Amino acid sequence: SQTIHQWPATLVQPVGSPLSLECTVEGTSNPNLYWYRQAAGRGLQLLFYSVGIGQISSEVPQNLSASRPQDRQFILSSKKLLLSDSGFYLCAWSVSLGISYEQYFGPGTRLTVT
């Protein structure tokens, strides 16, 4: 069966510090990978989307970047955090074939920028 891991689970960082969140998927090959942010009381905002190693699409201009160095690894980064980067960050995966659209989420990372 497939599992998705995210770490760290929680993070408190000062403004201006760097960020690196990691997501790994097990039990599947060549998944589509996604990073979402969920602000308190708001919906899921898609940040980045990847269909393969090194292939990253950005959904919104922002202070963040993403990388996919390996097939089942997805990293969210920032060089200098802003207060507005606080939120709940979720990684998700889906099968790459277009026969189903379901996405499966990791446990999330709660980021507080102080």
Place this chain on the structure above:
Amino acid sequence: QKEVEQDPGPLSVPEGAIVSLNCTYSNSAFQYFMWYRQYSRKGPELLMYTYSSGNKEDGRFTAQVDKSSKYISLFIRDSQPSDSATYLCAQPRGNYGGATNKLIFGTGTLLAVQP
């Protein structure tokens, strides 16, 4: 108009009640819908998906699609306190030329089942 809309709630019901959670959608290109359950401070968990009109059952959960009114519903029978969570509906982004692998989510409805 948002493409997928939900009443944010909160919806509070007594244990054992039948719960009805609803979404409206505007994009008729893809009649494929998903329901997710999200417990507080956890990632969303896929509950059900459906791609046709009518009902789909899974245990105490029933998903219903009404294409004529662009309305999707999730019914929970014999609700339990453990059902207390936020429920999100979603559909693929796309148009009549093709779907994408991206989803549009509603903002979620917070459900509280009181013991």
